[in-house]
Amino acid sequence: MPKLAPGSPEWVRTVTASKVPAILGISRYQSQYALWHEMAGLVDPAPVGEQKQDLFDYGHAAELAAAEYWKYRTTGWRLSTGEVQFTVDDLGFPNAATIDRRASRGRARRIVEVKTARSLEEWGDDGSGEAPADYTAQVTWQMLVSGIHEADIVLWPTYGMPRIYPIEWDRELADEILDRVRTWVASLQAGTPPELDNSIATYECLRRLHPDIDRDAEVELDEDLAAAYLRAVADQKLIDAELRAAKIRVLDAMGRAQYATCRGHRIADRRNGRGDSISLYANTKTDFLEGVPA
Known part of the structure; x- marks a missing residue:
C-alpha cells in the first residue's frame, strides 16, 4: 500500500493515530464534531497557515534531535531514518499508524514517537512523569496497528531538558479504543454526527460548513x-x-x-x-x- 500523505483524500477518510484522540473526545486540538465532518467529506480540513506550518517544520526538525537523544539514552538500538507507516487489512475500515521512528535491536522492535511543547505544563505532565491521555491513546493505536508493543514518547520542550515517557502495552485499553473507533466508523456510514460542543474547532468547522449565504432567508430560533x-x-x-x-x-x-x-x-x-x-x-x-x- 502506498504511504498515505497527510491532507490527501485517502488520508482524510482513514482512521489514523493522530485522529484517535479526537475520536475518543480527548484531543486538545480537534473536536469530535469537526473531525467527523471532515472524514465524512462535508468540510475540507482546516487550511494550514504559515504559523501552523512553522510549527510542523519545527516538529520535524525536533525529531532529528530527539532521535539522537533517544539513542544516547537507549544504547544498543538502531533507528529508522524516517517515519514508518503501518496498516491492518482485516479491521474492516481504512486505517493507518505512522510512527516517527522504528527502533530495532535484534528481533526486538520499539516505537519512538516525538512530541514538542513549550513546557511540561503545556505538555500536560502533572509531575507524575506520565504522558497525557491523548498522546497515550495515539501511541496505543500505533502499537495496535503496527504490532509493536513497546513504545517511548520523547518530549522535546522549548525550555528544559527532553524527557522520555515509556508507554506500556495495554490490551484492554487497545480493545476499548478499537470498539470506540468501530462505533465512530459506523456513525460515518449512518450519517449520524456527534453532538455539538463549545470548542473552537467545532465553531470553525461550522463556519466552513455553510460558506454560502442565501440572501433574505430566515431561520426561526428556539x-x-x-x-x-x-x-x-x-x-x-x-x-x-x-x-x-x-x-x-x-x-x-x-x-x-x-x-x-x-x-x-x-x-x-x-x-x-x-x-x-x-x-x-x-x-x-x-x-x-x-x-x-x-
Whole structure:
C-alpha cells in the first residue's frame, strides 16, 4: 500500500493515530464534531497557515534531535531514518499508524514517537512523569496497528531538558479504543454526527460548513437559544470591560516593574510588544486564588 500523505483524500477518510484522540473526545486540538465532518467529506480540513506550518517544520526538525537523544539514552538500538507507516487489512475500515521512528535491536522492535511543547505544563505532565491521555491513546493505536508493543514518547520542550515517557502495552485499553473507533466508523456510514460542543474547532468547522449565504432567508430560533446567545454576548461585553479595567489598574500599579506579585505569588508580568508598546500577561498557573475567598 502506498504511504498515505497527510491532507490527501485517502488520508482524510482513514482512521489514523493522530485522529484517535479526537475520536475518543480527548484531543486538545480537534473536536469530535469537526473531525467527523471532515472524514465524512462535508468540510475540507482546516487550511494550514504559515504559523501552523512553522510549527510542523519545527516538529520535524525536533525529531532529528530527539532521535539522537533517544539513542544516547537507549544504547544498543538502531533507528529508522524516517517515519514508518503501518496498516491492518482485516479491521474492516481504512486505517493507518505512522510512527516517527522504528527502533530495532535484534528481533526486538520499539516505537519512538516525538512530541514538542513549550513546557511540561503545556505538555500536560502533572509531575507524575506520565504522558497525557491523548498522546497515550495515539501511541496505543500505533502499537495496535503496527504490532509493536513497546513504545517511548520523547518530549522535546522549548525550555528544559527532553524527557522520555515509556508507554506500556495495554490490551484492554487497545480493545476499548478499537470498539470506540468501530462505533465512530459506523456513525460515518449512518450519517449520524456527534453532538455539538463549545470548542473552537467545532465553531470553525461550522463556519466552513455553510460558506454560502442565501440572501433574505430566515431561520426561526428556539426561544431559549435566542435568549442564551444574546445574554452571552452581553455578558462577554461586561467581562471584557471588567478585565480591561483590572489590567489598567495593574499596569498603573506596576509602573516600570517587570513582575507583579502578591503574598509571594507572581500575578502578572510586563513584556515588550511591537514598537514601544508593552503587553500584560497574567500568570494563569498560580494557585493564588485558592487562598482568596470568592
